[in-house]
Amino acid sequence: MIGERNTTVLAATSEGGGAALDQVVGLSVVAAIVTALLLWIGYQHRNRRITWLTSISDRLGAKFKRPPWVALSIMLFSVTLICALFGFIWDVSLHIGKGRDAGPLANPAHYFILVGLFLLFIAGVLAVVLPFDKPGSAAVRITRHWYAPVGGVLMAGCGLYALIGFPLDDVWHRIFGQDVTLWGPTHLMLIGGAGLSLIAVLYLEYEGDRAMGADAPPDTRFVKFLQYLSFGGLVVGLSVFQIEYDFGVEQFRLVLQPMMIAAAAAMALVAARLTLGRGAAIIAAILAIALRGGVSLVVGPILGGPNSWFPLYLGAALVVEIVALTPLAKRPIVFGAVAGLGVGTVGLWLESLWIDAVYHYPWPTSMWPEALAMAVPVAVMMGLCGALLSMILNGQRLPRPAIGITVVVVTVLAIGGAVANGLHITVPQSDTATITLTDLPSPQGQRMASADVRINPPDLVSDNPEWVSILSWQGGLANDRGLVVDRLERVGPGHYRSTRPIPIWGSWKTLLRIQDGTNMAGVPIYLPADPGINAEAVPAELTSTRPFVPEITILQRERNLNHPTWLFAAAGVVVLICTLILIAALTWGGGRINRTEEEPARLDEPVGPQV
Amino acid sequence: MTITYGAHHALVLALPALTPAVILVGVVLFIAIRDRRRGDVDADPERDEK
Numbered sequence: 001m002i003g004e005r006n007t008t009v010l011a012a013t014s015e016g017g018g019a020a021l022d023q024v025v026g027l028s029v030v031a032a033i034v035t036a037l038l039l040w041i042g043y044q045h046r047n048r049r050i051t052w053l054t055s056i057s058d059r060l061g062a063k064f065k066r067p068p069w070v071a072l073s074i075m076l077f078s079v080t081l082i083c084a085l086f087g088f089i090w091d092v093s094l095h096i097g098k099g100r101d102a103g104p105l106a107n108p109a110h111y112f113i114l115v116g117l118f119l120l121f122i123a124g125v126l127a128v129v130l131p132f133d134k135p136g137s138a139a140v141r142i143t144r145h146w147y148a149p150v151g152g153v154l155m156a157g158c159g160l161y162a163l164i165g166f167p168l169d170d171v172w173h174r175i176f177g178q179d180v181t182l183w184g185p186t187h188l189m190l191i192g193g194a195g196l197s198l199i200a201v202l203y204l205e206y207e208g209d210r211a212m213g214a215d216a217p218p219d220t221r222f223v224k225f226l227q228y229l230s231f232g233g234l235v236v237g238l239s240v241f242q243i244e245y246d247f248g249v250e251q252f253r254l255v256l257q258p259m260m261i262a263a264a265a266a267m268a269l270v271a272a273r274l275t276l277g278r279g280a281a282i283i284a285a286i287l288a289i290a291l292r293g294g295v296s297l298v299v300g301p302i303l304g305g306p307n308s309w310f311p312l313y314l315g316a317a318l319v320v321e322i323v324a325l326t327p328l329a330k331r332p333i334v335f336g337a338v339a340g341l342g343v344g345t346v347g348l349w350l351e352s353l354w355i356d357a358v359y360h361y362p363w364p365t366s367m368w369p370e371a372l373a374m375a376v377p378v379a380v381m382m383g384l385c386g387a388l389l390s391m392i393l394n395g396q397r398l399p400r401p402a403i404g405i406t407v408v409v410v411t412v413l414a415i416g417g418a419v420a421n422g423l424h425i426t427v428p429q430s431d432t433a434t435i436t437l438t439d440l441p442s443p444q445g446q447r448m449a450s451a452d453v454r455i456n457p458p459d460l461v462s463d464n465p466e467w468v469s470i471l472s473w474q475g476g477l478a479n480d481r482g483l484v485v486d487r488l489e490r491v492g493p494g495h496y497r498s499t500r501p502i503p504i505w506g507s508w509k510t511l512l513r514i515q516d517g518t519n520m521a522g523v524p525i526y527l528p529a530d531p532g533i534n535a536e537a538v539p540a541e542l543t544s545t546r547p548f549v550p551e552i553t554i555l556q557r558e559r560n561l562n563h564p565t566w567l568f569a570a571a572g573v574v575v576l577i578c579t580l581i582l583i584a585a586l587t588w589g590g591g592r593i594n595r596t597e598e599e600p601a602r603l604d605e606p607v608g609p610q611v
Numbered sequence: 612m613t614i615t616y617g618a619h620h621a622l623v624l625a626l627p628a629l630t631p632a633v634i635l636v637g638v639v640l641f642i643a644i645r646d647r648r649r650g651d652v653d654a655d656p657e658r659d660e661k
Contacts, residue, residue, distance in 0.1 A: 027627050035631040039638060118628035125635060142639065143646035156636075163632050166625030 038122075042129050046146070057130055064226075065217050069130035070208030073123045073152060077201050078226070080119035081233065082291070084194050085240075087112025089295045092182060092243050093305030097482025099474035099507065100180060100558060113190070114166065120197055121159025127152025127204055136211040137596040150589045151204025158200055161582050162193025172571060177533070177560030181251050182244045185575035192579060195237035199389065199586050202230055202271075203593055206393045228280065231272035232287025235313055238264035239292070246296075246308040248360030248485045249473060251555055253520060254466040256422035257355075258348050258363065258371040262379035263415065265316035265347060266340040270386030273320050273339075274332055275393045281324075285317040306483035309358050315350020316343040332387040332396065340383020344376040360485045366464040366517070374418040381411035392590045395597050408587045412580070425520040427550045432456045433512055433523045434545040440501050446479070448501035449540070451488075451525070453512060456545070458494025465516035468496050470525065475508035504540035511554050521548035522555070533558050 044050040057068035064071045091109035101107045127135075128148040139147035169186035182191075205227065209216075219227075242264075244250045245257045272284040292310040300307040319342040328335040348371070356362035363371065384407050391398050398404050434456060437449040451470060455461055461468055472484040484503060488496035504510055504526040512523040523546045529537035535557050552559060 030627040031630040034627060035634050038631055038635055042635075042638075114625065114628050118632065121628075121632050128639070142643045146642075160632055160636060163625065163629045167629060170625070 038125075042125075045129060048132075053130070057126075064223055065212065065219065066205075066208040066223070067131070067135060067211050069127045069135055069149065069152070070204055070211075072130065073127035073155070074201060074205060074208075074226070076119060076126065077123040077155065077197075078229070078233075080116050080123060081194060081197070081237075082295075083112050084116025084120065085236065085291070086295050086298065087114075087116055088191060088194075088240070089243065089308065090299045090303065090305065092247065093299050093303075093308065094477075095180060096247055096249055096473055097306050097475070097477045099509075117159060117162045117166075117190070117194060120194060121156055121163060124152050124154070124156030124159055124197075124200070128156060136207045137598050138207060138593040140592075149204055149207045150592055151200050151202075151207050154200035154203060154585060154589045155197055157582065157585055158193045158197035160193075161578060162190050162197075164578065165189030165193065168575070175560075175571070176563060176568065177558045180556050180558055183241075183252065185572050188241070189575055189578060191240040191243075193582065195240045196582060196586060198230065198234040198237040200589070202234070202389070202393060203589055205230065206395075207593060210395070227276060228272075228283045229287050231268060231276065231280065231284035232291060234268040234271065235264060235284055235288035236291050238268055239288075239311065242311070243308070245359075245361075246310055247306055247483070249471065249483070250361075251551060253422050253425060253518070254361055254363065254515060255367050255371050255374060256419070258352075259374040259378050259418050259422065261311045261313075261351055262316070262340075262344040262348055262375040263382045265311075265313050265351075266336075266343040266379040266382035267386040267389070269313065269317050269320045269343065270336050270339050270383045271389040271393070273324050274329070274335065274387060274390030278324070279321070281317040281320040282314070285313040288313060300481075304477050304481060306481045311351055312354050313351070315353075316347030318350065319343055319347040332391050333384060333399070336383040336385075336387025336390075337380050338383075340380040340386075341376065343383065344379025345372065347379075348372075348375060360469075360487065361467050364464045364466055366462065367466060370421075374421060377414045378411075378418050381407065381414045385411050389590065392594050395594075397597070398591065398594045401591055404591060405587065408583065412583060424518055425550075426518045427521045428460055428519060428548045430547065431460050432545050432547050434543070435512060435523065435525055436543045437502075437504065437525075437540060438542075442501075442505075445505075446503070447505035447540070449504050451498040451502050451512075453488060453496040453498075455494040455496075455514070458492075460519070461494065461514055461516045465514065467513060467515050469513050470498055470502055470510065471513050472503045472508050472510040475503055475506060479503065479506070479508075509554070509557075510540070511551075513551065514548070520551065522551040523548055524554050527554070527557070530557060 041050070041053065045053045054068070057072040060071035060075060061068035066074075087109045091107065091113060094107060094109055095101075101110075128142075131139075131147065131149070134147040135149040135152075138150050140150060140153055141147055165186050168189065169184070172184065172186045181187075239260070242257060242260050244252075245254075245260075250257070268288075269281040269284060273281040276283075289310070289312060296308050296310060299305045320339045323329075323335065323339045323342055328338055352363050388398060388404055388407060390396075432455075434454045436452040436454075438452070440448045440450055442448040453468075453470075455468075468488045468490070470484075470486045470488065472486075473482060475482045475484070480503070484500070486498050486500050486502065489499050490496055502510060502525070507528055508526065509528070510524075510526040512525060514521055524538045525544075526540035527535070527538040529535065553561075
């Protein structure tokens with residue numbers, strides 16, 4: 001029955017998609033088998049007709065000194081999330097280096113994302129299905145004999161939310177065309193669900209720890225390491241929205257980057273320090289570097305994709321550690337706010353040293369007032385959220401629910417306000433750029449050139465813009481890995497020149513980009529014809545004067561902009577509602593775990609290697 | 612002649628993962644709702660929670 005229904009759905013959608021019927025049938029069969037298998041295992045386990053699931057989880061539980069439903073779930077979670085992270089970064093790198101996918105199932109990175117997210121869901125389901133006895137006092141009742149840990153339910157929820165992003169993504173692209181940016185709403189669901197699942201795993205780990213009781217054996221070094229790793233994972237998980245910036249192909253204003261870094265750092269590092277004690281913020285930052293850096297290394301130098309950098313978060317971690325040396329560390333909420341303030345100011349300044357050193361686009365001085373205005377409120381609120389998270393994980397009594405909920409709501413509003421401001425751009429009207437290309441000696445079949453750029457009028461760009469650059473991308477991985485970002489050298493007022501050979505051949509898409517304050521626009525230099533989307537070529541002319549246009553028309557040529565505005569808004573609202581539900585669920589879960597603390601004695605003294 | 616490009620084909624790719632997930636959630640919800648409809652009868656020797 002299931003298989004038949006799938007076939008119909010897929011056949012209907014394959015008209016525009018071109019998916020072969022045998023693929024459709026094959027995948028439906030896979031879906032039916034996977035469903036049947038999962039239901040069968042679940043049914044057999046709940047009725048105690050199979051024992052292998054119990055024995056595997058028992059063995060892992062004994063090894064990690066945690067209840068079986070925590071150990072197995074978290075092991076699977078850790079592996080699968082790294083798999084998803086790898087697939088995600090690889091996918092982005094392939095799109096940057098090669099452009100959109102050639103056809104169905106053609107992109108190998110998608111499999112890592114899909115399997116990673118599916119097993120994320122399964123990891124949550126395992127924690128729900130495994131326990132026969134009530135798994136801790138916070139557990140959610142399913143039937144009178146079956147209770148599920150809050151962390152497991154939320155983990156499955158995060159996985160489901162991310163998985164729903166896949167078909168919504170397809171629908172989205174069918175309506176609006178392919179938006180070749182990470183920040184499509186459905187893309188944000190895919191990565192946001194995975195990123196936020198780190199909060200669920202921290203809940204689950206804590207529920208397991210609590211269920212072991214006060215006389216549990218001390219944690220092994222490996223378990224301690226995993227705890228630090230969870231916070232390192234939280235740092236990476238909250239950083240997934242920055243990936244375009246990490247590759248140097250951001251399609252949005254640079255001023256958003258410090259805000260995103262401050263947000264991730266404030267929440268994850270404050271929570272790490274307050275939960276695991278002295279040094280935890282720095283260790284979490286180092287583990288985040290290892291995770292994110294390892295993936296960058298595999299995707300870039302090893303698999304031959306474009307290189308990406310990542311924030312170090314060490315400055316922010318240092319700030320958090322120093323603030324924690326003061327008596328404030330004993331008052332989590334005040335500490336969260338003060339440390340968040342520190343992260344959003346000094347922490348960002350320290351991070352900017354790294355950004356200036358390795359990223360394509362350093363943060364100019366002119367950007368700082370607006371960057372701080374956006375980052376500081378967000379960092380303070382995220383610091384507060386981190387403090388609340390640590391109180392849950394330490395078994396300290398949370399303030400009244402109204403206060404906790406208010407903190408989360410204000411945080412969402414602060415981020416929403418900062419993002420809305422960051423997305424605000426203006427495109428110069430009737431201004432142009434005169435670009436003179438000079439052919440350079442090039443290998444057979446290629447065409448490289450240097451560029452001389454004059455912006456008319458010359459005062460369109462100030463002395464201290466975010467960038468005046470030439471971006472060439474989607475040139476194929478074999479050619480400089482398909483990405484060239486050249487920040488132009490300023491020769492005089494409104495006069496710039498390139499500093500390295502610019503590719504103007506083959507499948508490369510090359511354009512001049514400016515971002516100065518809210519001004520953000522581009523001028524195409526060379527675009528190949530693209531019959532697939534009925535786009536005509538923009539030839540590379542030796543001298544051309546072309547108007548500035550919104551970058552979206554060049555960078556996202558695939559975008560179909562001929563749709564009613566309300567449709568785009570409505571689709572955005574659907575995604576927004578899904579996201580708010582997830583955040584509300586995570587907030588509810590934290591409150592529920594905290595409300596059901598059984599031992600008030602441990603409320604005053606934080607557990608763990610707290611100083 | 613128009614050539615239509617088929618976006619990500621994410622739907623095709625996602626169904627083997629999303630369908631089982633949605634059905635699983637549906638089954639668990641069904642069990643939970645059925646149990647609640649039965650009311651809080653304590654003396655229930657049956658353990659058919661699946």
